[in-house]
Amino acid sequence: MALRQRDLIIIATCLMLLIIVPVIFLTLLFAWRYREGAKDAPYNPEWDHSTVLELAIWAAPLLIIITLGAITWVSTHQLDPYRPLTRLDEHRPVAVESKPLIVEVVALDWKWLFLYPEQGIATVNELAAPVDRPIAFKITATSVMNAFFVPSLAGMVYAMPGMETKLHAVINQPGIYDGFSSNYSGAGFSHMRFKFHGLSNEDFDRWVQQVKSSGTQLSKDTYQKLAQPSESEPVQRYASVAPNLYDLILTRCVDAQTCQPKVMARNRDGVRNSNRGSDRFDPTAEICTASNTADAMPIFAPDVASNDNRRLLQ
8 A cells, every 4th residue: 555655646646747847848948048138049029829729728637627626536445544445456356355454543642452352452653564464543542642553564544642644565575664753742652663574374372472471461540551652662562452442531530430432322312410400401591601600600700790691790
């Protein structure tokens, strides 16, 4: 996918240069040819129109825009990060029986947590995947918006708290590649870097066994300590992961206090929470207006006077 995105940028740049280069050249040529000191420049004060020139001026940019639009339209759909891969590269389709590797990505302050639900392991600031096997990334964040980016793998995808974005990609060559955050997220942003290892199937299985042999468990308590802001975190490996930890992170429910699905259900059903009673939720009671300032926001109405049944702030 990264190579196809690179090719799209190159093609788009070349198409635009077909207009930019002639315009720059003609601008310099006209400035020199019709300079004040020119002796042999043609002078034709009666000239006012040329059909051929008009066609050339408008037809060339129009054709380039149509071509560029068509290429961009097709490529935008083909390179949609949410779209499962249909090809490993230009010459090889994805096998029907091929199952993508699922990796759950969590952007923390200021480090990356990678969860492998099928393998039951997790790592911090280390990512690995088999060569030529599709990867399905599920991406979220814990606090501020971030961006997951491995330039040799695919384009960047934003990570946002309480939301899930997706990326389908594949690595075609074994090696160690750089990954980082490409969206500023605070003091430790520049240290949000990790290594992505493209491995053979045998090496990937061996890597999984190495992680499992570390003997460390990623429990909810361990995660909550890990989620505290820190910089330049070393690689950490977890042999097991608390059940449904990624879903709990996504729904902001790790501490079991304020769970997003419960909040959304309460808002949908229109009922007050326990400390407001069990009556139907009335949104107008939560809005500060001129008629209820003293009740809704008393700090802004320390003194209230009445004037012809109208409430006035003093």
